[in-house]
Every structure is written in structure tokens, then in C-alpha cells.
Amino acid sequence: MRELGVVVFVLLLSTGSTPAASTTDHPSLAEVFAVHFAIGMGVDGADLDDPATWSLVRHHAATVTLENALKPQVVQPAPGRFDFEPADRLVDAARAAGLRVHGHTLVWHRHAPEWLFLDTRGHPAEPAQVLERLRNHITTVVQHFRGRVESWDVVNEALAEGGYGLRDSPWLQALGPDYLIEAFRAAETADPEALLFYNDYDLASRAKREQVLALVERLRAAGVRIDGIGMQGHLSLDWPAIEQLEDSLRAFHAAGLVVRISELDVTVFPRNATTPNHDPYAGGLPEDRQAALARRYAALFAGFVRHRDAIVSVTFWNTHDGRSWLNHHGPHPRTDHPLLFDRDRQPKPAFFAVIEQAAGD
Numbered sequence: 001m002r003e004l005g006v007v008v009f010v011l012l013l014s015t016g017s018t019p020a021a022s023t024t025d026h027p028s029l030a031e032v033f034a035v036h037f038a039i040g041m042g043v044d045g046a047d048l049d050d051p052a053t054w055s056l057v058r059h060h061a062a063t064v065t066l067e068n069a070l071k072p073q074v075v076q077p078a079p080g081r082f083d084f085e086p087a088d089r090l091v092d093a094a095r096a097a098g099l100r101v102h103g104h105t106l107v108w109h110r111h112a113p114e115w116l117f118l119d120t121r122g123h124p125a126e127p128a129q130v131l132e133r134l135r136n137h138i139t140t141v142v143q144h145f146r147g148r149v150e151s152w153d154v155v156n157e158a159l160a161e162g163g164y165g166l167r168d169s170p171w172l173q174a175l176g177p178d179y180l181i182e183a184f185r186a187a188e189t190a191d192p193e194a195l196l197f198y199n200d201y202d203l204a205s206r207a208k209r210e211q212v213l214a215l216v217e218r219l220r221a222a223g224v225r226i227d228g229i230g231m232q233g234h235l236s237l238d239w240p241a242i243e244q245l246e247d248s249l250r251a252f253h254a255a256g257l258v259v260r261i262s263e264l265d266v267t268v269f270p271r272n273a274t275t276p277n278h279d280p281y282a283g284g285l286p287e288d289r290q291a292a293l294a295r296r297y298a299a300l301f302a303g304f305v306r307h308r309d310a311i312v313s314v315t316f317w318n319t320h321d322g323r324s325w326l327n328h329h330g331p332h333p334r335t336d337h338p339l340l341f342d343r344d345r346q347p348k349p350a351f352f353a354v355i356e357q358a359a360g361d
């Protein structure tokens with residue numbers, strides 16, 4: 001009986017009971033691109049708890065961004081009640097694996113608890129109270145992670161859709177445009193060593209690029225430091241043109257800012273398509289779409305490498321297709337395939353197309 005057990009065990013080993021090649025059989029994105037910029041991934045507790053995914057992160061990333069664990073609602077769900085457990089767990093695991101950590105995000109209109117803006121009777125709070133809460137949140141969070149989190153998205157998505165002025169957020173309503181100055185000042189005071197970023201989407205659009213530059217001017221005129229811009233990069237196969245992206249990279253670099261491509265994914269669905277309530281790629285991505293995604297990623301990374309003087313890191317949102325937020329985003333959940341690794345954590349043609357770009361022109 002015992003011998004039979006041994007034979008079965010050996011057979012299982014030799015036939016390879018694991019589904020496919022190991023996640024670490026391929027060149028490491030982080031190593032291949034290290035001469036140009038750091039490669040990162042957006043991670044959550046689910047990535048850490050899945051050994052295959054965490055080994056993918058360790059092999060391919062040099063830096064991680066916490067996908068949700070540092071958002072205000074998670075960190076301070078009730079006034080003065082800070083819950084750092086989910087973020088501490090991820091930050092400590094990442095650092096133990098030799099990964100750098102980027103903090104996302106201190107100020108945002110989404111995932112911000114309602115109490116921030118209300119008084120005890122549920123009416124809009126006095127501006128002085130909201131300002132005190134803004135400062136206290138930033139100071140407490142940044143000091144808690146001082147020395148462990150190297151850089152922060154201090155403010156996320158403060159610009160209006162289309163880029164005409166500031167978004168009409170509860171922060172703007174309570175404090176006026178100076179809330180941005182207050183936020184950057186508080187972050188700098190809490191950790192003078194940390195790099196401070198403004199993060200937003202659609203920054204390849206000219207209107208938004210100009211608004212970002214105006215915002216940077218305002219911050220600098222007020223004597224506060226901003227080190228760089230996070231260009232989220234939720235892109236599609238058909239948008240934006242690489243030239244538009246390059247115009248923004250050039251403009252930010254010329255303004256003395258560094259750029260993080262902070263949340264990169266490429267949806268396989270057309271941008272702004274009215275989404276029919278069906279799920280065409282639930283069974284997998286057809287070969288021609290797979291090839292189109294690879295071509296798109298190749299063109300993007302060729303552009304990033306050309307602008308390596310401006311770019312400090314390129315972070316994917318998130319680890320593999322099965323973990324992409326795009327599967328749940330929008331009015332109709334649908335199976336998307338926006339990353340370099342498929343649902344089995346295996347590299348897709350887009351992965352190999354990206355690796356080839358590291359050599360440059």
C-alpha cells in the first residue's frame with residue numbers, strides 16, 4: 001500500500017499536476033526594464049493571499065501600489081478611528097519581498113467617508129472642521145507609514161471631467177480650491193522625505209494636461225512642493241493616440257516633474273462604447289484581439305522607453321486579468337482582458353511584445 005502511494009506521488013510529480021508553467025519561468029519585467037524605469041503592480045489582500053499571484057508580483061514588480069487598502073474610507077471609517085491593519089499587512093509583505101511601496105490615496109472624492117463633510121446633526125460641517133479633518137487624516141496616515149511608503153498620491157482626480165477647472169467635489173465645496181494646497185502642505189510636513197504626486201486619468205487630453213500644469217503652478221506659487229504627476233492610464237485599444245500621451249510626458253518633464261504611469265490597463269472593449277448587456281469574451285480572447293492588444297502594448301512601451309527621462313515607474317492595475325477591476329467596473333460587468341497575464345497567471349502575447357520594447361529603438 002505504502003509503495004503504491006509512493007508511485008502515485010512520483011507519477012503526479014512527473015506528469016506535473018500543476019496546470020501550467022510556473023509564473024517565474026519567464027524574464028522578469030522589473031529586471032528587463034530596470035535601466036529605464038521601475039515596473040509596478042496595484043495589489044490588494046487577494047493578491048497576497050493567492051500564492052501564484054504573489055509570486056507573479058514578486059517576480060515581475062519592483063514596486064507596488066495598494067489598490068484599495070489606503071483609501072480614506074478603509075483607513076478612517078469613523079472620526080478618529082484609524083484602521084491600518086489591511087495596509088500594514090500589505091506594506092510589510094511587500095517590503096519583506098524587497099518591493100517599494102507607493103501610497104494611494106490621501107484625498108479623493110470617491111471612497112471618502114461621508115462623515116468627513118458632516119457635523120453631528122448630519123448638516124454640512126463648518127469649513128474649519130473639514131480643514132482640521134483633512135490635515136489630521138493626512139498627518140496621521142503619512143506619519144504611520146513614514147519610512148515604509150516612499151511616495152504618495154496626495155490628491156486623486158481633482159479635475160473636472162473634460163478638464164475645465166476643478167471637480168465640484170465635497171472637498172471643493174467645503175474648502176474652495178485651496179484644499180489642494182493644504183493637502184500637499186500637510187503631506188510634506190508629515191514626511192519631508194516622501195515624494196508627492198497629483199494623480200488623475202485622461203491626462204493625455206490637452207485640456208486636462210493644461211489644467212494639471214496650472215494646478216502645479218498654483219501649488220508652487222503657494223510655496224508647497226509637488227514632485228510629480230501620476231498619469232493613471234486606463235487606456236483602450238483605440239484611445240489615446242501615442243502622440244497625445246507623448247505631448248503630456250514632454251510637458252510634465254519640461255515643468256520639472258517626474259511621471260508615474262500609475263494605473264495601466266488596456267481594455268479590449270472600445271472606449272465609450274455603449275455597453276450591450278452581454279459578455280463576448282467570457283470564454284477567452286480571440287486570437288486577432290490578442291494580437292491587437294499585443295500591438296497596442298508594444299506601441300505604448302516603445303513610447304514609455306522613448307520618454308524614460310520623464311518616467312520613474314509604470315504600474316499595472318492590477319496583477320492578472322482575473323483580478324482586473326475592469327471586470328466589475330461600469331454598468332454591465334463583463335469579462336475583460338486588459339493586462340499582460342491571463343487568468344491562469346500565464347504571460348499573454350502582449351507580455352512578450354512588451355519585453356521586446358526594453359531594447360529601445
Ligand code: XIL
Nearest residue numbers: 067068104156199232263317324325
Ligand atoms: C478601483 C479599484 O481597482 C477597485 O477595486 C475599487 O472597487 C474601485 O477603485 N482610479 C483610481 C483607483 O484612482 O483607485 C481605482 O481603483 C480605479 C480608478
